[in-house]
């Protein structure tokens with residue numbers, strides 16, 4: 001529905017700096033300053049890259065997705081800004097000053113303890129539990145899509161690939177898999193383009209691996225998988241090799257300074273049979289218990 005979308009007037013949106021690029025367009029830091037005295041709030045503006053009709057439809061879908069999400073662990077959507085008549089539109093989001101989890105962990109690895117990493121993991125779980133309560137499948141859960149709001153709060157962001165599961169099914173089948181983040185994909189997503197709450201759980205296991213590797217580029221999932229697959233694979237697609245590797249029960253190795261009880265959690269998420277993977281509620285409980293144990 002088009003109604004009650006908070007409208008931001010382009011003439012009051014003051015560009016400050018670029019934040020990053022996505023496969024849809026770019027995100028810029030702006031100040032929405034109707035009074036023109038720099039007292040306005042900072043916002044993250046997601047500009048659609050081209051006015052290609054398909055992009056516009058996808059963008060409108062993302063707006064509709066974001067519009068209904070109200071959760072402390074999900075980045076807040078503020079409204080839209082139309083420019084050039086209603087030809088092109090931008091998404092106005094809350095601005096999270098600490099940026100993406102990848103950069104934050106790399107930069108602060110020396111003063112982030114296990115408890116804080118487990119806290120971040122439990123917040124992502126809660127955000128995913130909320131998403132799933134609305135029958136959403138994120139499909140792009142990765143550390144690059146988690147934002148840091150403060151030293152003790154992270155939020156799930158980037159709902160460009162999010163789909164709603166129809167009421168009569170418990171999975172979503174994607175027809176045109178575009179630029180796919182296959183190294184975060186569950187086996188059934190790779191081979192059958194099948195996405196469900198349990199494929200998001202698999203991706204969460206990969207996010208856990210990224211967190212406890214401090215998002216160190218040396219241990220990036222893609223790099224670790226490609227080392228195992230071999231860089232000189234010719235002909236057959238990477239995803240076939242990856243699917244076989246996972247079928248043969250190879251999994252990402254335990255990160256070097258990963259607490260012994262966290263790796264089994266990742267392995268639970270990486271059960272080949274999606275029915276054996278835990279629910280985000282189970283994962284959340286296990287992580288909360290670990291946080292308690294860390295406190296003692």
Ligand SMILES: C[C@H](Nc1nc(-c2c[nH]c3ncc(Cl)cc23)ncc1F)C(=O)NCC(F)(F)F
Pocket residue numbers: 019020021022026027044075093094095096097098099100144145146147156157158
């Ligand atoms: C393309 C954009 N990339 C980036 N964004 C930000 C960012 C900082 N602070 C932010 N506050 C609100 C938003 Cl929406 C983004 C940022 N920082 C570095 C980036 F490379 C993006 O949206 N990335 C997906 C996700 F948001 F999940 F990180």
